[in-house]
Amino acid sequence: MRQTIRFYLGEDLCTLRDVSPTLTLLDWLRERGRTGTKEGCNEGDCGACTVLVVRLEEGRLNWRAVNACIQFVSMLDGAQIYTIEDLGTPDAPHPVQSAMVEQHGSQCGFCAPGFVMSMAAYRKTEGASADDQAIDDALAGNLCRCTGYAPIVRAMKQAMAAGPDRFDAQVEAIAERLTALQDGKSVRLEGPEGTLSIPASAEDLAEILMADPEATIVAGATDVGLWVTKGMRRLKHVVPIGRVPELRALSRTPEGLRIGAAVTYQDARLAIAELLPDAGEMIRRLGSTQVRNSATVCGNVANGSPIGDGPPMFIAANATLHLRRGAECRSIALEDYFIAYGKQDRQPGEFVEALAIPIPAQNALFRAYKISKRFDQDISAVLGAFMIETDDQGRITTARLAYGGMAATPKRASGAEAALLGRVWDEDALEAARSAVLEDFAPLTDMRASAWYRQTVAANLLTRFFEETTGTEQARLARTGGLAHV
Ligand SMILES: Cc1cc2nc3c(=O)[nH]c(=O)nc-3n(C[C@H](O)[C@H](O)[C@H](O)COP(=O)(O)OP(=O)(O)OC[C@H]3O[C@@H](n4cnc5c(N)ncnc54)[C@H](O)[C@@H]3O)c2cc1C
Ligand code: FES
Ligand code: FES
Structure with a gap:
């Protein structure tokens, strides 16, 4: 059992003893003077706080852009962290920084460090490509309020074509020092702001939770982080599971x-x-x-x-x-x-x-549709996911129609499923399922959508499923037009 958490910040080994289990990486960095990492929303939406977290996984370095505002320091045991201050210098800028300058990608200076860190991380992502959609995906978590995305995307493309950066020469050194941190020990810290237990095996985790069933399990903290930063909750005992x-x-x-x-x-x-x-x-x-x-x-x-x-x-x-x-x-x-x-x-x-x-059956038809106001970074108003299987005569033998946003839990549309069983997947079956699904749910009206909208969408998604899986011209056009999930 260790009574410290250890990680690298840039080239420095940090060994922490007295640390609140829910101290965010963002607060910790800024208190140490690393103020290049900005606080925008403090809830994982804007990307101004993006840092680069490197972990050694199965012998390889895994480079990830992470929102420091909802990442607890206690989750970083064994990791390597880089912030904007580590990236380059005015004399020797990182290729992303050069590209941002040359393409006029930095405008307000507040969102820019987060963009740069996402871009630097993307260059290190396996299989990363310079095509438009891939770049949009990579940068969807960084918001530029003045909508100056075009020069930023141009900078990303330029940076993708640039040569190695300073990290490329250090891969072995980073792997070596992260290997040295992997001692396989669990961690326990007790302090005035709560207890931290970091299990190093499933056995440890099971014991910790049996001893304190009220302890809060933390996986990625993209929900739990907000309980702390927005809900101002104090968690007495935090158990990050990332090292199990x-x-x-x-x-x-x-x-x-x-x-x-x-x-x-x-x-x-x-x-x-x-x-x-x-x-x-x-x-x-x-x-x-x-x-x-x-x-x-x-x-x-x-x-x-x-x-x-x-x-x-x-x-x-x-x-x-x-x-x-x-x-x-x-x-x-x-x-x-x-x-x-x-x-x-x-x-x-x-x-x-x-x-x-x-593994789905060979003849299974599966589709999932997310309906939200924005394409990226938005919670669904309705999500419909459907799987059907048919027999040799084309009759439906299995129907699993599940929805999110339609009830108090994610739920199957049992009436619509029953309406499909034994039928051929044709217009009549579709109509039967559409009618039944309206009886399956009594959704709420809230800020994301009205009850009427949700009901209408739930039925229309079945039509879309039908159109796409029965191969009509309209469905084909929707797919090739890239609108499949809009
Ligand atoms: C900006 C932003 C955008 C988001 N967008 C989406 C979105 O588009 N769609 C979407 O579905 N969600 C979205 N989310 C919500 C969130 O990212 C997901 O729900 C995420 O998968 C939660 O996983 P986590 O590992 O971060 O969970 P955590 O926050 O670590 O934990 C979530 C809950 O599960 C419990 N828990 C975690 N692991 C275990 C375990 N092994 N056993 C028992 N309990 C456990 C925790 O105690 C906690 O109660 C978004 C969140 C943010 C901040
Ligand atoms: S401050 Fe907005 S994502 Fe972290
Ligand atoms: S350049 Fe920072 S918000 Fe647009």
Whole structure:
């Protein structure tokens, strides 16, 4: 057991003993004089606080842009952090900084450091390309209030074509020092502002939670961070799970895909897309690059939100949730986890170990549609995710139609599903499902959408599913026009 947390800030090893478990990286950096990292929204939306976090994972360095405002310092044990101050100097600027100057990409100077850090991280992202959509995705988590995106995008393209940066020469040195930090020890700090327990194994985690079932599990903190920065909540005992190897595992099994509870959306996205291409595409729209770099798939499920994007998709795909309490493990159908608003099937001391998505049947049709006011960085008003399977005669044998935003929990449309079973997937079946889905839900009116809008959209998404999966000309045009998820 260690009683410190350790990480590198630039070239400096930082060893902290007295630290609040919910101190944000942003506050810590700024208190140390690293004021190039800005505070804009303090809730993960604007990207002004973006920093570069490097971790050693399976022997390789993983470079990620992260929102420092909703990342707790306590989650960074074993990591390497770079801020704008580490990037370059006036005499030797980083290629991104040169490109921003040459393309006139820096205007107000407040959002610029965050943009630069996202751009520097993107250059280090495996498979990063300079095409327009990829760059838009990479920068969607950075807001420029004066809408000066065009020169910033030009700068990104220029930087993608530039030569190596100072980090390229240091890869081995960084890997070496991060290896030296990996001692496999769990951490416990107790202080006036709360207790921090960092488990180093699933066994440790199970013990910690059995001893204190009230402790707060923290995965990516893209929800929990806001409880602190916006909700002003004090958390007595914080348990970051990012160092638990069993929970970090993303494994392909003969049955499908098993996503450990500490696996982020960014790391899971391609594997999910292999099974469910439409879900992979949808994940592009979940938050932003910075959010997906921290947010875990299981955190999106565990929080029980009725408007999370993942749960309806995974329910439609017939996913299973694996839970553990002490030494006892159990598995449930994901849909059974959601009991009522704010109430999930999770016992005190129990935690989510993993989510398992089965390989869809060969003839399965799957689509997921997110309806929100903006393409990026927006919470869904309605999310519809649908899977149907048919027999040799084209009759529907399985129908799983799941929605978010329509009820107090993510929920299947049982009436619409029943209306489809045994029928051929044709116009009549569609009409039956459309009528039934209106009876399945009594949604609320809130700031995102009215009840009428939600009902109308829920039925119309079924029409869209029909159009796309029965291959009409209109559907083909919608797809090739790039409008599939708008
Ligand atoms: C700017 C921004 C944009 C966002 N956009 C979207 C969006 O488009 N779509 C969307 O669905 N969500 C969005 N979110 C919400 C959030 O990113 C997701 O819900 C995310 O997946 C939560 O995962 P996390 O790892 O950050 O969870 P955390 O914040 O760490 O935890 C969330 C909850 O789950 C619990 N928990 C975490 N792991 C476990 C576990 N293993 N066992 C038991 N309980 C656990 C925690 O105690 C907490 O109650 C957004 C958030 C932000 C800040
Ligand atoms: S300050 Fe806006 S994302 Fe952090
Ligand atoms: S250049 Fe900073 S907000 Fe537009």
